[in-house]
Amino acid sequence: MKKPENWIVEHVTKTLAGEGEKWIVGLVLFAIGSVLFVLAVWLWGWLSEVVEVYRWHYWIVALFCPTVAFAAGAGVIVLLHRLMIRERVKAQQAQEEDQLDYLDYRDDLFFDLRWRWNYDGNGAIDPYSIKPVCPTCDRFLQYHDGYGYVTFSCNECGQSIKQQGKPELWNSVILEIAHRVDKGLYPRPSRAPSTPNN
Numbered sequence: 001m002k003k004p005e006n007w008i009v010e011h012v013t014k015t016l017a018g019e020g021e022k023w024i025v026g027l028v029l030f031a032i033g034s035v036l037f038v039l040a041v042w043l044w045g046w047l048s049e050v051v052e053v054y055r056w057h058y059w060i061v062a063l064f065c066p067t068v069a070f071a072a073g074a075g076v077i078v079l080l081h082r083l084m085i086r087e088r089v090k091a092q093q094a095q096e097e098d099q100l101d102y103l104d105y106r107d108d109l110f111f112d113l114r115w116r117w118n119y120d121g122n123g124a125i126d127p128y129s130i131k132p133v134c135p136t137c138d139r140f141l142q143y144h145d146g147y148g149y150v151t152f153s154c155n156e157c158g159q160s161i162k163q164q165g166k167p168e169l170w171n172s173v174i175l176e177i178a179h180r181v182d183k184g185l186y187p188r189p190s191r192a193p194s195t196p197n198n
Helices: 007-047 055-104 166-183
Strands: 107-110 113-116 131-133 142-145 149-153 160-164
Antiparallel strands (some): 142 149
């Protein structure tokens, strides 16, 4: 017949097996807290201790520390100010480039036709420069007004395209160009990364 084990040994064994990690963590935290408490008491005693120093030591500390702190603060302020100016200049340059790069947008496909146009001196679309181009052979098209429609014909490939009346069509093209420019819905030229000069 097996003798029953000591219940104290069994209890300790189960505790160490099931909750040993918790006890270890608790002991480690207690030890760290005790060390920090002792260090805090020692530091407070060291800082509050009355000491005698030479007067020139006192004036060196009294003048040097504020001077260093002021110089460091001024340096940080100047550095932040320069960084803010640099970022502002970059943002302004990017905005100016975004505002001007649409002037290179002079060709697109609308209403089954390719159109080309120019801008006037104020950056506005020149309605008299709008010309239809054949989407197949890239030649300027001839157009003939009809009753409520316009027939575009290409002398190169013989393609013929019929669209709505000329005034309405030209106005639609101008509105479409203006819409794409306003919303940025046009191909933008890729900008090569700047390389430092050797």
